[in-house]
Each structure stands twice: as C-alpha cells, then as structure tokens.
Amino acid sequence: MLDKEIIEKMLKVANEAEDNAFIFKSNHSFGAAVLTDDGEIYGGCNVDGVISGMGTCAExxxxxxxVVHGKYNIKAILVVDEKEFIFxxxxxxxxxxxxxxxTNKEIEVISAKQSGEYQSKLLHELLPEAYHSVTFDQKLKSFINK
Ligand SMILES: [Zn+2]
Structure with missing residues (x-):
C-alpha cells in the first residue's frame, strides 16, 4: 500500500482537477488522480454529456x-469526494x-474525502470477477515499456 505522503500528493492533484469538472447536468463534481509506475501523477475530472451515456467519469x-502523456503502467488511482467515501x-x-x-501488477484504488481521510482497496477486491481479455492480452503487454 502507498504511503500517506504520495496519497496526499494524489489528493492535491485530484482536488485541483475537480475544480475543472465540466458539469451542467449531474450537479456533482468529482476529481481523480492516477499514479504511474514512474511516480508521475495525472488528474481527471468528470465531464457531463448532453446525451445520456456520453459523459466521462473523473477516473x-x-x-x-x-495515456496522453504516454503513460500506461498504472500503480494507483484515487477518487475524491467532498464528504463520502466513494469508489x-x-x-x-x-x-x-x-x-x-x-503489467499484471495489482492497482491500488483509493477513496478519499477532501478532508484527507482515505480508504484503500485493490482493483480485484472491488471487481473480483473482472473480465481479462485473452484476445488482446499480448497487445496490452506490449505497453509495459512503451
Ligand atoms: Zn466511472
């Protein structure tokens, strides 16, 4: 599990991203941050869509x-909400x-509140019966050192 210092950095990035949420329908902003295996952190926010299903979650x-920065090896993801723990x-x-x-390395999924409290789980704890593509497995692995 990640140490508190890196989680605090991720939380800061997620909070900054949340400020830019493009919401006109959901009335709820979310921020997220991804930690790549080289220690970089990238933020995301939710983007509403005028057509149902067209929007994008912060995560x-x-x-x-x-991906835009050429990073594919994800170590952890954090999602922040104002008051609740959400995954x-x-x-x-x-x-x-x-x-x-x-990479076949487990991804840590962190749920944080803006206050800084957080809970941490593993991707496969949250989605134990996840679909793993056999068809694209080798192609996905080709991104390990790309
Ligand atoms: Zn989502």
Missing part, C-alpha cells in the same frame, strides 16, 4: 490524461483492468 478522464463505478473499474493487463 476514466485521469487514465486518459496519463470508481463498474465501468471505470473494468477500464482499469486493461491497464492492469499491461
């Missing part, structure tokens, strides 16, 4: 932000699984 947004939705957990498949 997926943070993952995409890491990523099922879609985001399954999205995380394809990043897990690049």
């Amino acid at each position: 997926s947004s943070a993952l995409n932000h890491a 990523p939705c099922g879609t985001c957990l399954q999205y995380l699984v394809q990043f897990y498949q690049t």
Whole structure:
C-alpha cells in the first residue's frame, strides 16, 4: 500500500482537477488522480454529456490524461469526494483492468474525502470477477515499456 505522503500528493492533484469538472447536468463534481509506475501523477475530472451515456467519469478522464502523456503502467488511482467515501463505478473499474493487463501488477484504488481521510482497496477486491481479455492480452503487454 502507498504511503500517506504520495496519497496526499494524489489528493492535491485530484482536488485541483475537480475544480475543472465540466458539469451542467449531474450537479456533482468529482476529481481523480492516477499514479504511474514512474511516480508521475495525472488528474481527471468528470465531464457531463448532453446525451445520456456520453459523459466521462473523473477516473476514466485521469487514465486518459496519463495515456496522453504516454503513460500506461498504472500503480494507483484515487477518487475524491467532498464528504463520502466513494469508489470508481463498474465501468471505470473494468477500464482499469486493461491497464492492469499491461503489467499484471495489482492497482491500488483509493477513496478519499477532501478532508484527507482515505480508504484503500485493490482493483480485484472491488471487481473480483473482472473480465481479462485473452484476445488482446499480448497487445496490452506490449505497453509495459512503451
Ligand atoms: Zn466511472
């Protein structure tokens, strides 16, 4: 499990990202941060969509932000809410699984409150029967040192 110092850095990035949430429908902003295996942190926020299902969660947004920077090996993800402990939705957990498949190293999933309190779980604790693609496994592994 990650130490408190790095979690505090992730929380800061997630809080900053949350400030930029593009929300006009959900009325609830979320921030997230992804830690890559080289120690970089990328933030994400939720983006509403005018058509149902078109929006993006903060967690997926943070993952995409890491990809934009050429980072695919994800060590941890943090999601922050003002008052409650929340964990990523099922879609985001399954999205995380394809990043897990690049390294086969368990990903830590942290739920934090803005106050700094947090809970930590592992990806496969939250999604024990996750779908692991056999078809794309080798291609996903090709991103390990890319
Ligand atoms: Zn989600």
